[in-house]
Amino acid sequence: MIPSIVLVHPQMPENIGAAARAMMNFGLDTLRLVAPLAPWPHARAYDLAGHASPILDNATVFATTCEAVADCTYVYAATARSREMVKPVFTPAEAVTNIHADSAPTAILFGPERTGLTNDDVASANAIITIPTASDHTSLNIAQSVVVVAYQWFHAQLPDKYGDNLVHKSALATQAELQGFFDHLEQSLDTVDFWKVPEKKPKMWLNLRNIFARAQLTEQEVRTLHGVIAALQESTKR
Amino acid sequence: MIPSIVLVHPQMPENIGAAARAMMNFGLDTLRLVAPLAPWPHARAYDLAGHASPILDNATVFATTCEAVADCTYVYAATARSREMVKPVFTPAEAVTNIHADSAPTAILFGPERTGLTNDDVASANAIITIPTASDHTSLNIAQSVVVVAYQWFHAQLPDKYGDNLVHKSALATQAELQGFFDHLEQSLDTVDFWKVPEKKPKMWLNLRNIFARAQLTEQEVRTLHGVIAALQESTKR
Numbered sequence: 001m002i003p004s005i006v007l008v009h010p011q012m013p014e015n016i017g018a019a020a021r022a023m024m025n026f027g028l029d030t031l032r033l034v035a036p037l038a039p040w041p042h043a044r045a046y047d048l049a050g051h052a053s054p055i056l057d058n059a060t061v062f063a064t065t066c067e068a069v070a071d072c073t074y075v076y077a078a079t080a081r082s083r084e085m086v087k088p089v090f091t092p093a094e095a096v097t098n099i100h101a102d103s104a105p106t107a108i109l110f111g112p113e114r115t116g117l118t119n120d121d122v123a124s125a126n127a128i129i130t131i132p133t134a135s136d137h138t139s140l141n142i143a144q145s146v147v148v149v150a151y152q153w154f155h156a157q158l159p160d161k162y163g164d165n166l167v168h169k170s171a172l173a174t175q176a177e178l179q180g181f182f183d184h185l186e187q188s189l190d191t192v193d194f195w196k197v198p199e200k201k202p203k204m205w206l207n208l209r210n211i212f213a214r215a216q217l218t219e220q221e222v223r224t225l226h227g228v229i230a231a232l233q234e235s236t237k238r
Numbered sequence: 239m240i241p242s243i244v245l246v247h248p249q250m251p252e253n254i255g256a257a258a259r260a261m262m263n264f265g266l267d268t269l270r271l272v273a274p275l276a277p278w279p280h281a282r283a284y285d286l287a288g289h290a291s292p293i294l295d296n297a298t299v300f301a302t303t304c305e306a307v308a309d310c311t312y313v314y315a316a317t318a319r320s321r322e323m324v325k326p327v328f329t330p331a332e333a334v335t336n337i338h339a340d341s342a343p344t345a346i347l348f349g350p351e352r353t354g355l356t357n358d359d360v361a362s363a364n365a366i367i368t369i370p371t372a373s374d375h376t377s378l379n380i381a382q383s384v385v386v387v388a389y390q391w392f393h394a395q396l397p398d399k400y401g402d403n404l405v406h407k408s409a410l411a412t413q414a415e416l417q418g419f420f421d422h423l424e425q426s427l428d429t430v431d432f433w434k435v436p437e438k439k440p441k442m443w444l445n446l447r448n449i450f451a452r453a454q455l456t457e458q459e460v461r462t463l464h465g466v467i468a469a470l471q472e473s474t475k476r
Contacts, residue, residue, distance in 0.1 A: 018379065018382070021379060021382070022378075022379075022382055024372065024375045025371045025372060025375050025376075025377075025378055025382075026371060026372060027372040050377070050379075051375055051377070052375075086410060086454060086455075086456050086459075088454075091393070091396070093393065131389070132392060132393060132396055133263045133264060133392065134262070134263060134264060134265040134392065137262045137263050137289055137290075138263075139263075139288070139289070140260075140263055141256065141259060141260075141288075143382075144256070144259070144260055144263075144381075144382070144385045147382045147385045147386060148385060148386070148389045151369070151385075151386045151389070154370060154371065154372065155329070155331065155370060158329070158370055172324060216324060216326075218324045221324075
């Protein structure tokens, strides 16, 4: 189930807008605000939200954290501070995997900029999300924390081979086309006696082919290289 | 090797500051700026950077992207737009794994707010990083993109069992302590004839123990519960 993002007493409308923008980027749509400090709605939130203004339009405002999560059955508190509370602590990657597998309505609480969540808010949550940080710099901006959790939420749902699909494979040259280029190049180099010492040719030729094999040439690039060889040979004839 | 973050023609000093803050949180320290639009250094960048002002102090400014990455042997361009270029495309998770394994100096380019990286900048990069986003909302804020990449960089270096270490295991009650509580509770319930119908006891008692077993009680909580039972029994005696 898609979790709700709950910003508890956010101080700066800019951070509400930035959080909404990240939510839109990463497929989250439910924003709840617990007694924001500045008047709501706020123009500066919309400035930062960009395309995510619908999320701000639909954001609901509550007086207390309790009311904001009343309809949720599982609540995470995003906090870096170690508290003397016994409660499961998850990284964002672990938490989103749990949330994804769970069909229960879930909320994730983020605390105000200066102080973070209160002990009471953390105590009422079922579990803690702690974003791993470099040891001495645990304090993340509230909107940046939302970015990380929203990103992880979206990322956890990608197919394993997502990255592979991004490569423009169709444009790549086939091995046959590459071989055609190699044949053309080899003939031309033979013609101009590039190798000088025949015994050195095998190693030199291997190294040369490696350069082009590594480059993952496209069909167009192979055609261009054929042209380059032809043009160079033409010039040597003159 | 720790990658350098290169912001190409950043428009808003706030975003430079926010990027630096995220870098500090996630263990990145080298920031390079290619011809920022606003004067540099800029107070509004420092406002947003928080504890990360040393990164801004040490940021180096270059006139061109080319000069900014001159000492790097591998360059990633962070861009969402599909370009008609044949170039490996990685998710942040994939890219940071590559960078981590590679000892070569690496830079990651992020483009200006309004336009993103130019085709020339992308063409000169070795590979592309595309942050997966919800389909219609591919445009991330530059600082938020840095947050995601920096977070992934840090996250990729965590031990697999990182999350487990966060739980305050020392405070948890042992099974023996839990059993001591169960014995106390069962005796007390027997005394007050809680079960009424003896045949129902096994199932009722199982359900009751489940409640407490699930709660992952601490030693202190077990002691408190012993006290609760004693107090309640005391009152029934009166």
